[in-house]
Amino acid sequence: xxxxxxxxxxxxxxxxxxxxxxxxxxxxxxxxLLSDVMANAKDGNVWITLQTHLNIVAVASLKGVKGIIIxxxxxxxxxxxxxxxxxGVAIMVTPLSAFEVAGKVYQLLK
Amino acid sequence: xxxxxxxCIEGSYQLIGGNFATAGEASTCLKLKLTELGVAxxxxxxxxxxxxxxxxxxxxxAAAGWLHYYITPHGIKIRIEDMGPGIEDIELAMQxxxxxxxxxxxxxxxxxxxGLPNMKKNSDLFKIDxxxxxxxxxxxxxxxP
Ligand SMILES: Nc1ncnc2c1ncn2[C@@H]1O[C@H](COP(=O)(O)OP(=O)(O)O)[C@@H](O)[C@H]1O
Ligand SMILES: [Mg+2]
Numbered sequence: 112x113x114x115x116x117x118x119x120x121x122x123x124x125x126x127x128x129x130x131x132x133x134x135x136x137x138x139x140x141x142x143x144l145l146s147d148v149m150a151n152a153k154d155g156n157v158w159i160t161l162q163t164h165l166n167i168v169a170v171a172s173l174k175g176v177k178g179i180i181i182x183x184x185x186x187x188x189x190x191x192x193x194x195x196x197x198x199g200v201a202i203m204v205t206p207l208s209a210f211e212v213a214g215k216v217y218q219l220l221k
Numbered sequence: 222x223x224x225x226x227x228x229c230i231e232g233s234y235q236l237i238g239g240n241f242a243t244a245g246e247a248s249t250c251l252k253l254k255l256t257e258l259g260v261a262x263x264x265x266x267x268x269x270x271x272x273x274x275x276x277x278x279x280x281x282x283a284a285a286g287w288l289h290y291y292i293t294p295h296g297i298k299i300r301i302e303d304m305g306p307g308i309e310d311i312e313l314a315m316q317x318x319x320x321x322x323x324x325x326x327x328x329x330x331x332x333x334x335x336g337l338p339n340m341k342k343n344s345d346l347f348k349i350d351x352x353x354x355x356x357x358x359x360x361x362x363x364x365x366p
Contacts, residue, residue, distance in 0.1 A: 145330040149273065
């Protein structure tokens with residue numbers, strides 16, 4: 112399944128890196144702890160979080176995560192979006208909670 | 222792609238304490254360099270994680286520091302030295318979950334106490350030297366098989 116295939120079910124507003132939507136996703140990792148993501152997210156995972164500050168882009172980029180789903184319609188600063196575009200990371204915002212997003216992505220990938 | 226490392230390639234980056242906005246830049250530069258050199262993806266990933274965690278610790282805990290890297294056909298050596306408070310009890314600091322990060326740093330999602338364990342896990346050689354009141358030096362080697 113590709114990142115682009117989950118947009119509708121998870122109500123994603125894609126803010127950056129449209130080409131990232133072509134990348135294959137293998138699963139998702141839900142965490143707001145950046146070191147935990149670096150330790151435990153797997154290649155091809157999409158990352159579900161409420162963190163919105165600049166460091167999430169560096170984590171995703173260094174870890175090889177192509178997409179970050181920001182939950183609860185949290186606002187993402189322009190500087191973060193700019194950085195994400197440069198680094199080739201898709202930032203996608205959803206009104207859903209982390210629980211709902213994880214449940215839906217889980218069903219889609221099953 | 223064949224490895225394109227001729228002898229030893231080295232470089233340094235300066236790190237400034239408290240500079241969260243540019244955190245990860247040194248690690249990203251090193252990652253780009255390794256990619257250019259044709260180093261395998263899995264090795265680059267390990268080096269990136271280890272370096273980023275070390276970079277973050279300088280930014281969170283120290284006033285300033287340097288990241289030095291040396292790349293040979295056999296491995297990547299990374300040395301991060303900082304002018305900071307040092308670590309009183311290294312054994313305790315190495316325990317997963319131990320953190321003295323202040324509340325505002327935790328709100329950013331750092332301070333899980335997994336940085337040093339992540340560095341150790343992702344390197345083949347891990348050494349830490351620290352003097353309380355002076356600073357900390359972390360040395361890591363990631364082998365290129
Ligand atoms: N460079 C450093 N200078 C001073 N103290 C450090 C440094 N690196 C780590 N520490 C201490 O070790 C603890 C554990 O570090 P780490 O495993 O990276 O977890 P975290 O950064 O999430 O707290 C830190 O909370 C801090 O007390
Ligand atoms: Mg740390």
